[in-house]
Amino acid sequence: MREEIVFWTLAPLMVLASTALLFARKAVYVAMSVVVIMVGLAVMYVAQDAPFLGVVQIVVYTGAVMMLFLFVLMLVGVDERESLRETIKGQRFVSFVAAVGIAALLISVIGTVAIDQDHVAGLDRANQNGNPEAVGVVMFGSFVVVMEALGIVLTIAAVGAIVLTHLPRLVPALNQRRRSDARIKGGLDPVNKPMPGVYARHNALDVPALDPNGTPIEDSVSRVLRARGQDKDASEFRKQIGDGEDES
Amino acid sequence: MSPMNYVILATILFSVGAAAVLLRRNAIVAFMGVELMLNASNLVLVTFARTNGAIAGQVNAFVVLVVAAAEVVVGLAIIVAMFRARQTISLDEPSEMKG
Numbered sequence: 463m464r465e466e467i468v469f470w471t472l473a474p475l476m477v478l479a480s481t482a483l484l485f486a487r488k489a490v491y492v493a494m495s496v497v498v499i500m501v502g503l504a505v506m507y508v509a510q511d512a513p514f515l516g517v518v519q520i521v522v523y524t525g526a527v528m529m530l531f532l533f534v535l536m537l538v539g540v541d542e543r544e545s546l547r548e549t550i551k552g553q554r555f556v557s558f559v560a561a562v563g564i565a566a567l568l569i570s571v572i573g574t575v576a577i578d579q580d581h582v583a584g585l586d587r588a589n590q591n592g593n594p595e596a597v598g599v600v601m602f603g604s605f606v607v608v609m610e611a612l613g614i615v616l617t618i619a620a621v622g623a624i625v626l627t628h629l630p631r632l633v634p635a636l637n638q639r640r641r642s643d644a645r646i647k648g649g650l651d652p653v654n655k656p657m658p659g660v661y662a663r664h665n666a667l668d669v670p671a672l673d674p675n676g677t678p679i680e681d682s683v684s685r686v687l688r689a690r691g692q693d694k695d696a697s698e699f700r701k702q703i704g705d706g707e708d709e710s
Numbered sequence: 711m712s713p714m715n716y717v718i719l720a721t722i723l724f725s726v727g728a729a730a731v732l733l734r735r736n737a738i739v740a741f742m743g744v745e746l747m748l749n750a751s752n753l754v755l756v757t758f759a760r761t762n763g764a765i766a767g768q769v770n771a772f773v774v775l776v777v778a779a780a781e782v783v784v785g786l787a788i789i790v791a792m793f794r795a796r797q798t799i800s801l802d803e804p805s806e807m808k809g
Contacts, residue, residue, distance in 0.1 A: 496746065515772060568724065582761050583762055600768075
């Protein structure tokens with residue numbers, strides 16, 4: 463009786479959530495409803511004497527896989543709009559018919575399979591030491607080679623993902639040495655621009671620096687201030703330091 | 711309760727997943743359709759493991775789960791690489807590749 467309640471509560475919810483895959487506009491809504499389906503499936507596994515798989519389902523699917531989906535969604539832009547224009551004529555109709563056809567075919571064929579309800583073997587005997595132990599004994603008993611192959615598959619998948627998303631460097635990295643070389647090659651000033659106010663007995667931002675000869679350096683004042691006409695010429699400060707060395 | 715209920719639920723979920731793969735243009739949504747199909751098959755495996763009293767069905771479901779996880783990693787990496795190359799994840803765009 464308890465199983466009936468679990469099933470008939472979850473099954474309509476899961477089918478409802480699965481329709482989001484077909485009709486939801488935003489990919490994030492689809493991801494969240496797939497999470498609902500995954501959690502529902504996990505509860506059904508637990509209800510069917512498979513608590514180990516139920517926990518693994520929650521950890522792997524809702525915890526890792528769907529979060530990975532969400533990460534990638536955020537990475538490629540959640541606002542990606544799906545174009546509704548049909549590029550192949552009648553594709554939507556044909557694929558709708560195909561999907562309904564698959565459903566009808568599977569239900570009609572599998573529906574004829576008779577499972578004798580009173581002779582459901584159940585896993586009570588296999589699970590008598592607990593389900594994880596029973597699964598583990600089979601997994602690392604008769605399926606041990608499969609498990610090793612799975613380990614290889616997972617390693618290959620991880621390496622493959624790194625290779626696929628790795629960007630090779632096409633040009634050498636731009637470090638300080640290269641920047642400096644480029645500046646000298648381009649005939650630019652090899653050193654930093656002077657700060658405004660240096661040598662001028664005045665360190666306001668709008669006062670140009672004076673070079674050792676006493677001429678104002680235009681570049682030392684911010685481009686914005688010059689464009690607004692808010693910079694000062696340095697003549698008044700130039701007087702204070704004397705008009706060059708040669709006159710004295 | 712008849713175990714057939716679970717099988718029919720799995721069939722419905724499988725068909726919805728297949729329809730999503732066929733209908734949706736967003737690569738990630740289509741990929742989630744594939745995931746739904748894999749999960750539906752897992753539900754059938756777990757159900758028949760119980761009806762037959764064989765724990766091997768659950769181990770098979772576990773194998774499917776691991777393979778699905780590996781597939782997700784590679785598939786999402788391909789989607790990211792595709793997004794880098796074309797600035798879109800629409801499945802319509804690669805049709806431009808045909809000569």
